[in-house]
Amino acid sequence: MITFDDVVKVYPGGGTAVDHVSLELPTGKTTVFVGPSGCGKTTSLRMINRMISPTSGRVLIDGQDVAGQDEALLRRGIGYVIQHAGLFPHRTVLDNVATVPVLLGKTRREARAAALELLERVGLAPEFAKRYPAQLSGGQQQRVGVARALAADPPVMLMDEPFSAVDPVVREQLHREFLRLQQDLGKTIAMVTHDIDEAIKLGDVVVIFRQGGVVAQVGTPQELLADPADEFVAEFVGRDRGLRSLSFDTAAELPVLPVPAELVLDEAGRPVGWRTGADDVRPTGGTFTSADTLRLVADLAILSPVGIAVRVDGDGKADGITPHHDLADYLAARRG
Amino acid sequence: MNLDYLFDAAHWEFGTSGSIPQLLLSHLWYVVLALAIGTVIALPIGLYIGHTGRGSFIAINAGNAGRSLPTLGLLMLMVTLLGLGLLPVLIALTVLVIPPILTSAYAGLRSLDQRVVDAARGVGMRPWQVLTRVELPMALPVLMSGFRSAALQVVATATVAAAVGLGGLGRLLIDGLAVNDYSRVLAGAIVVAVLAVLLDLVLAFAQRWIVSPGLRVSR
Numbered sequence: 001m002i003t004f005d006d007v008v009k010v011y012p013g014g015g016t017a018v019d020h021v022s023l024e025l026p027t028g029k030t031t032v033f034v035g036p037s038g039c040g041k042t043t044s045l046r047m048i049n050r051m052i053s054p055t056s057g058r059v060l061i062d063g064q065d066v067a068g069q070d071e072a073l074l075r076r077g078i079g080y081v082i083q084h085a086g087l088f089p090h091r092t093v094l095d096n097v098a099t100v101p102v103l104l105g106k107t108r109r110e111a112r113a114a115a116l117e118l119l120e121r122v123g124l125a126p127e128f129a130k131r132y133p134a135q136l137s138g139g140q141q142q143r144v145g146v147a148r149a150l151a152a153d154p155p156v157m158l159m160d161e162p163f164s165a166v167d168p169v170v171r172e173q174l175h176r177e178f179l180r181l182q183q184d185l186g187k188t189i190a191m192v193t194h195d196i197d198e199a200i201k202l203g204d205v206v207v208i209f210r211q212g213g214v215v216a217q218v219g220t221p222q223e224l225l226a227d228p229a230d231e232f233v234a235e236f237v238g239r240d241r242g243l244r245s246l247s248f249d250t251a252a253e254l255p256v257l258p259v260p261a262e263l264v265l266d267e268a269g270r271p272v273g274w275r276t277g278a279d280d281v282r283p284t285g286g287t288f289t290s291a292d293t294l295r296l297v298a299d300l301a302i303l304s305p306v307g308i309a310v311r312v313d314g315d316g317k318a319d320g321i322t323p324h325h326d327l328a329d330y331l332a333a334r335r336g
Numbered sequence: 337m338n339l340d341y342l343f344d345a346a347h348w349e350f351g352t353s354g355s356i357p358q359l360l361l362s363h364l365w366y367v368v369l370a371l372a373i374g375t376v377i378a379l380p381i382g383l384y385i386g387h388t389g390r391g392s393f394i395a396i397n398a399g400n401a402g403r404s405l406p407t408l409g410l411l412m413l414m415v416t417l418l419g420l421g422l423l424p425v426l427i428a429l430t431v432l433v434i435p436p437i438l439t440s441a442y443a444g445l446r447s448l449d450q451r452v453v454d455a456a457r458g459v460g461m462r463p464w465q466v467l468t469r470v471e472l473p474m475a476l477p478v479l480m481s482g483f484r485s486a487a488l489q490v491v492a493t494a495t496v497a498a499a500v501g502l503g504g505l506g507r508l509l510i511d512g513l514a515v516n517d518y519s520r521v522l523a524g525a526i527v528v529a530v531l532a533v534l535l536d537l538v539l540a541f542a543q544r545w546i547v548s549p550g551l552r553v554s555r
């Protein structure tokens with residue numbers, strides 16, 4: 001567990017960057033710091049590995065004040081990923097990843113062997129090992145940055161806008177891999193982003209900062225969407241938070257109607273489209289399974305040419321439909 | 337004026353004192369000594385200033401002051417103070433090579449992407465490790481260009497050694513002028529120029545060898 005105990009940071013010549021922050025970042029969970037630019041997210045993050053020291057207050061990891069620890073040793077035990085990856089341009093990808101194990105006294109050979117495995121883990125083929133950072137795309141560099149931070153298997157990871165330098169498609173992909181990796185590894189992660197959607201998607205706990213380095217609200221993504229503490233948080237999480245909060249529930253309990261004759265199926269029973277005229281069949285626009293989110297169901301109902309979302313089973317066979325008014329009734333009943 | 341002196345085989349006899357190979361060797365010796373001493377003095381100072389950011393005015397002013405000091409004048413002053421010998425020559429030449437090396441070491445470190453240096457600290461390198469494992473290797477291209485320009489200057493200027501009775505290729509110039517043997521002067525000038533080009537080539541190869549390929553890749 002990482003604890004912020006009444007932490008204040010005032011930069012000489014600057015204003016107050018972090019203002020009396022007290023927080024607990026649970027072990028094995030991802031805590032995301034989010035807020036507008038300049039609200040003290042990076043400063044807060046960097047106080048965890050002593051890249052910045054607090055003006056007053058304490059930061060503790062598992063009850064140990066970081067201020068009392070050897071800087072370099074502390075940092076070797078904390079994975080650190082920064083925006084634009086911050087890779088060493090003069091070292092190969094493999095040697096970048098091997099950096100911390102070598103600092104910790106592993107031989108270069110051992111460290112490289114382990115690094116090669118890690119590359120695979122973050123989704124990079126072995127042929128990237130011999131390349132230099134300048135020969136990689138932004139997304140690939142970001143993966144190497146994550147591999148470097150993971151190399152010494154630290155229990156704590158700090159990530160400062162790790163996914164901001166890549167395009168939305170690659171970001172989406174990195175998000176999925178991040179969630180998969182974190183499910184396996186269960187690190188205690190502190191992540192900074194200014195993107196509230198990213199925070200909601202990746203965070204177990206989200207900390208919303210406001211200007212002046214004040215914490216506006218701490219909670220699970222569901223709590224923040226359902227019950228924003230004030231106008232600022234409500235504004236920040238966005239106007240469509242109702243729709244977004246549907247991401248947290250699956251369609252498992254959603255009632256469906258039997259598949260009607262208007263839904264055209266192929267010989268395997270998979271939906272092809274809706275018959276809207278004698279020889280007019282329009283595509284369904286997509287299907288959901290009971291494991292998908294209610295947000296997807298709502299999306300499908302809106303996109304569907306007939307306002308009906310189609311459910312399929314594991315084999316892709318149509319096994320039910322939900323018209324949008326049924327979905328609306330379900331959501332209304334759920335709220336009450 | 338002609339090339340007779342240069343192409344006269346008698347002047348290339350290694351055993352003869354004052355032959356071109358002997359002068360070349362002594363010339364090279366002054367150059368290597370001045371570069372070595374200059375590097376030992378200037379590199380740590382330049383790296384310290386670049387790494388810490390403290391005393392950057394020294395780096396900037398040393399660069400300017402050094403460039404404007406006339407080497408021959410300095411050499412005469414040193415001879416007056418210390419008498420004839422190798423020492424005054426070395427001092428004068430070392431003063432010449434310090435500014436480009438110091439300035440390039442400083443500038444090389446200052447021009448680095450500070451996010452990478454920050455990452456080096458962030459992964460747990462100690463200050464010395466940050467300097468030797470990240471800053472220095474990354475600054476090598478700039479550093480080497482400073483070193484190469486120092487080498488070129490000192491090759492040309494080491495001819496002043498002859499003015500105070502020492503050897504080196506300057507002998508060809510000074511003795512040639514003294515007896516109006518312009519063919520000898522020309523030979524001296526050509527050998528100095530060829531030496532400069534060759535030395536720069538060697539250093540260019542060394543640079544390719546020690547600079548990480550990762551720094552040569554264009555984005």
Ligand SMILES: Nc1ncnc2c1ncn2[C@@H]1O[C@H](COP(=O)(O)OP(=O)(O)OP(=O)(O)O)[C@@H](O)[C@H]1O
Pocket residue numbers: 011012013014015016017036037038039040041042043044194
């Ligand atoms: N080294 C510094 N000296 C003085 N002021 C600083 C320094 N670093 C940050 N600040 C100020 O402290 C405040 C918080 O900065 P911080 O970098 O923590 O913001 P942030 O929330 O990470 O912003 P962003 O989303 O833009 O990265 C800002 O007002 C910034 O100008």
Ligand SMILES: [Mg+2]
Pocket residue numbers: 041042043192
């Ligand atoms: Mg920031």
